[in-house]
Amino acid sequence: MSKLKIAIQKSGRLYEESLQLLKDCGIYVNNGKDQLKVSVDNFPLEIMYLRNSDIPQYLEDGVVDIAIVGENLLEEKYKKIEIVHKLGFSKCRVSLAVPKEVETDRLDYFQGKKIATSYPNTLKKFLQENNISAEIHIISGSVEIAPNIGLADGICDIVSSGSTLFKNGLRETVTLLSSEAVLAKTFTLSDEKKAFLEKLVFRIKAVLKAKNSKYILMNVPNDKIVVISETLPVLKSPTIIPLAEKGWSSIHSVIEEDTFWEVIDKLKDNGAQDILIIPIDKMVI
Template sequence: MDTIKIAVQKSGRLNEDSLRILKDCGVPIDNGKDQLRASARNFPLEVFYLRNGDIPQYLRDGVVDIAIIGENVLFEKGQDLEVAEKLGFSKCKVSVAVPKGSGYKSPADLQGKRIATSYPNTLSHFLDANGVKAEMHIINGSVEIAPNIGLADAICDIVSSGSTLFKNNLKEVDVIMRSEAVLAVSPHIGEKQAAILEQLRFRIRSVLRARDNRYVLMNVPDGKLQEIIRLLPGMRSPTVLPLAEEGWSSVHTVIPQERFWEVLDQVKQAGAEGILVCPIEKMVV
């Protein structure tokens, strides 16, 4: 049977999030301890657990057909590779940070300085775009300690919460790029594997839509029905059902997560009562 080969990060948060979205897509993976390859039980998919920085080359060589990988890694090592889908999780930034006491005002202040980084290509692109020449020290891991030990004047590294910068007395001064997990595709993917990829993308989109929306039920006085319906941003038109109590209706709708609290405040003020909010498992449109 034809299968599609997908690479995911061997360990860490991206690994966990990648396996979670596959599971939510109905593709659970049986993976024993320290196993480097595993197969899905009910979908033609085989998982390769690889080091994050090696994944772009595996895609380029056609060893794997697709991969879940951070945009920051693709920008650094695989700008030639196609992105099939943005996945919305494992978000972070690649940023420039300097000691808190620094008088940094603009990228021009990096002229002639020493910058420690694990992202030399990304940093070079940023420096070139700003007409700055600086000395790079390429470090794999623990980049944030470089200024404290006198190795560098600044760093360029991944920033998630900023707590690591704070602990090392650094401050973020420039965001070079914002990153999230993406589904990347090998240029050598076969026709049958491309068809399986489309099936997987359909499932992924359904899961991501569900994560971004909430199902809401509310009781509404009939006299306020049209006013509240106008406030709802849901799919096409809400479902309206009469309640056993005369003069009241039950309104069912879907509200985007980003507008959720704003809309709830509005409909409550307009007269909605008994508002229930439910997560959505899958959402097919």
């Protein structure tokens, strides 16, 4: 039986989170020291650890079937690759930054200026779309130092917290694009491998849904059940269990992390008491 070949960054910000995602999906990887290719025993999957910048080309050529990679890299490389699912981690943005003493945030500051970057294709496309003519200096690493040594008037680079910019006397001005880790695939998958991919995506969705959801239990007066139920953004309907104390029931449901405190406030205002929140390991819907 053939196996689905997945590429993962062999080092760097995506490595640990990619492996953790696979582990959460029930796929256990026993890495030997310095192994660049590992076969998984409990799922038809073979993992290849590659340099981040090489992954898009390997995908386009069909050397690997799928990969966990940053959207920003796919945008930069312009490869014929399909994004299967966004993964919600390793979020960052590709942004322009200038020395902190520059007072304007306007894009036209860069008109006729020099910009240092590791993302020349992304930057060139953005500048053309906004009718900005600038000189692009391609740097493979340590882009932040360019303005300090007089090589450029600003930079274009990935930004997460902004701490690296701050340490180098720079500040972010314009965001070109937002990025996160994605599961991407080649266009040359066989029917057998498409079936394997569907199973993997099913597991990934269950894991990601659980991470963004909480199981909630609360005690509610019976005359408040209807209004409380209407407040809960449930999958279908909440579970309602009568309590030993007359006139009270326990309501069980699921709420999303993004709206957690907003929902909790409404529940308390509508009479919910003894609210208990439990993390969810997996969520299959």
